[in-house]
Amino acid sequence: MEEIQEKNLDCDTITKLEQVVVTILGEDKATFTLRDRNSGEILYTYRGGHLMRPASNMKILTGAAALAELGLEYRFKTEIYIDGNVEDHTLNGDIYVKGYGDPTINEATLKHFAKILREYGIHHVKGKLIGDDTYFSGETLPPGVDDEGETHYYGARISPITMSPNDDFDASTIIVEATAGNFGEKPSFTVIPHLCGLQISNEAKTVDKNTENTLEIRRINNTSQIVITGEIPEGEKAKVWVSHQEPTKNTLLFFRELCKGSGIRFEQEEGIDIGTTPKHAKLIHTHESRSIAEMFSIFMKLSNNSIADIFLKTMGKQKHGIGDYEHGLKVVRAYLEKQQIDFATWQFADGSGLSHHNRLHSNGISELLYVLQKEPYFQNFYESLPVGGNINRLVGGTLKDRFLEPELQQRIFAKTGYIHEVNTLSGYLTGKSGRDYIFSIMLEGREEGIPFLDEGLKAIIEVV
Structure with missing residues (x-):
């Protein structure tokens, strides 16, 4: 020694x-x-x-x-801009969300953003919902993440525009919970807070309560496809945090759904994009996170x-x-x-x-x-x-x-x-x-x- x-x-x-x-x-x-x-x-x-x-x-x-x-x-900002004029409750242009890395954004935050737009008088959007995630650069996937970790919360991608499913602030993730059904049936599942543009394929089945639980919930690497496979015994549940494939786009997709729920209609069904906020765009709201x-x-x-x-x-x-x-x-x-x-x-x-x-x-x-x-x-x-x-x-x-x-x-x-x-x-x-x-x-x-x-x-x- x-x-x-x-x-x-x-x-x-x-x-x-x-x-x-x-x-x-x-x-x-x-x-x-x-x-x-x-x-x-x-x-x-x-x-x-x-x-x-x-x-x-x-x-x-x-x-x-x-x-x-x-x-x-220190508090992380998120800014909402509009690029275009508002006439008769219609925005003739785009909405920009400029992110600065706030890991605490959740469903309630995004609902508040939708409320801000509605209160500003926007009921109809002719342009796109665009995410400005230029505050960070380089790889979004953390260094050293292997194929297994890439789809789990601990290896989630890092983006200036992101969201967390709860107050643990596991940014760029959703929670998928599967619940066993009756014997031979597929388990049911719930997603917290939303699929955010991901898709789920449920290939699992419910088995006898004395059988080993082999259920697995994971996203296929480098895709937006989540698969539920294996067997879950009667009476059991399983919960997994699944990472976003594209945190900026996944967050925006959920935000757009919440906007629709607040009475804001988007003319372009596929109107989600990534871009840089124009200098002439108008800032209409700045959100600040809780402090470090x-x-x-x-x-x-x-x-x-x-x-x-x-x-x-x-x-x-x-x-x-x-x-x-x-x-x-x-x-x-x-x-x-x-x-x-x-x-x-x-x-x-x-x-x-x-x-x-x-x-x-x-x-x-x-x-x-x-x-x-x-x-x-x-x-x-x-x-x-x-x-x-x-x-x-x-x-x-x-x-x-x-x-x-x-x-x-x-x-x-x-x-x-x-x-x-x-x-x-x-x-x-x-x-x-x-x-x-x-x-x-x-x-x-x-x-x-x-x-x-x-x-x-x-x-x-x-x-x-």
Whole structure:
């Protein structure tokens, strides 16, 4: 094993921590750093400078940079323009929706947009409904998304014009829920909030209640076709978040349906398009999202990939005038440099940690967690972390089903991370002694790494 750096821990404690690494975490699988929370000094590190895939621990960097560079009060805009005159309640021209990345737009927001148009006196539209999604550039599909992830919420495409099906803010998705029927029948299904231009083919069937549930709901890659296949036992349900194929167009299609429901008729049945808002177009409404401070807890506790990459692209646009991954990551690097974090060897691909091309080390993650404590936005950051063993989903977040033992309550505030064969956990803990620490553990090469990580952290808490 490599040399251990230590300070203020006795030899017996060091030996016990080393045993945790060897017997639980795995010598060739783990990197682990433990710091004193008050001084920031490294008390123990094992391969602390070894580069590992961070998975969603990448959100610690992206989130901290967003709080610093965009600010707690930053709000995402969406603008509604018209290009043409309105006569006798008829718009002789086009409606433009210009997006700036708001991940919180939902059915209620779009209904409000329709109401604004109606109140403006528009009952009939001769032109098109056009989406201006030029605020972001580059690939919409996050880096590293595989064929499986491309159709699921965690790999959803990133667009300045998007919508979420509920208050989890999984942008660019809809929810499809299937319910078993009678034996031999196809299950019924519902879509929240709307198909948004996607199509569903239901090829599944209901089987005996004692049969295995093999139901699958997924979108066929690079298409707008969702298929429901397999078998669902009587009395059961299944719910899946399915990503949009074209977030801008899918959002506009739903918006047009809501406009129709509000009494606004479009002359052109296929009148959806993508374009740039003309300079002479008239702005008739600006919508602002809730603030970053208000959405940050959802982002971190539920480990929301879409928000991470929206933050990243927005930082790139705000600081460098280009809303893509490359320029967003430039902002993250500048932020780390400002915080004097040693990130010289780190590698970045995205803001969420979904990509397997990201590389960080536990010494640096734990150092950032230490220096964050002096920042004015730290309380917002800290309160956004999942709380181990708290079964309230909006408190425990991705740790709500872990560390449930009573003696572990209120001891672990940390960001989880998972991609294939990678499990990470970094944050703040209180040891059995009552002393406060900062820690970062990263595991690679285990198909099911959570039990090893959790047992390791429990043992660490018992030792310190």
